[in-house]
Each structure stands twice: as C-alpha cells, then as structure tokens.
Amino acid sequence: MQTHDYIGYTGILLIAIAYAPTLYHLIAKKCAFNICMRRQIIWLFASVMLAIYAFFLPSIVFIIATLLQAFGSSAVIFYAFKHRQNRCDEHRH
Numbered sequence: 325m326q327t328h329d330y331i332g333y334t335g336i337l338l339i340a341i342a343y344a345p346t347l348y349h350l351i352a353k354k355c356a357f358n359i360c361m362r363r364q365i366i367w368l369f370a371s372v373m374l375a376i377y378a379f380f381l382p383s384i385v386f387i388i389a390t391l392l393q394a395f396g397s398s399a400v401i402f403y404a405f406k407h408r409q410n411r412c413d414e415h416r417h
C-alpha cells in the first residue's frame with residue numbers, strides 16, 4: 325500500500341466515526357431529534373450515485389467509502405423514520 329491508500333482508509337474510518345454518535349442516539353435512545361430526513365435522503369442518493377461511479381474507476385477506497393456512506397444514511401433514515409415521534413429526556417422539552 326502507498327501513502328495515499330492509508331489516507332483513503334483513514335477517511336473511511338472517519339466516515340464510520342462520524343456516523344456513530346447519530347446512530348447511537350437513534351438506536352440506543354430511540355430519539356430522532358434534529359434529524360433532517362430530506363438531507364439524509366439526498367445524501368443517500370448522492371452516495372449511491374458516487375458508488376456507481378467508483379465501481380467504474382475502479383477505486384476500492386472510493387467504493388468502500390461511498391457504500392459506507394450509503395449504508396450509514398440508510399440506517400439513519402430507517403431509525404429516524406421508526407422513531408420519528410420519540411424524544412429522549414434530553415430533547416423532550
């Protein structure tokens with residue numbers, strides 16, 4: 325692996341870390357406070373379109389990154405819709 329590969333895989337790790345607090349709040353606390361569904365759906369479509377592009381490059385780092393973003397956005401949309409009426413104690417008032 326070359327230096328740019330390590331940078332790319334670090335970026336993938338940061339994507340996973342970035343989704344963790346939102347998904348934790350949605351799943352553990354069952355609270356969909358401050359989730360913008362429109363933004364998440366646009367993010368999902370953009371990720372899928374970029375994944376298709378990445379398959380044709382082909383770039384394994386770009387493929388993994390875009391699929392991870394698509395998976396993360398899908399999970400946020402799913403749990404935000406499931407818990408759309410719920411608020412945790414912190415966000416109830």
Ligand SMILES: [Zn+2]
Binds near residue numbers: 349356357415
């Ligand atoms: Zn909350």
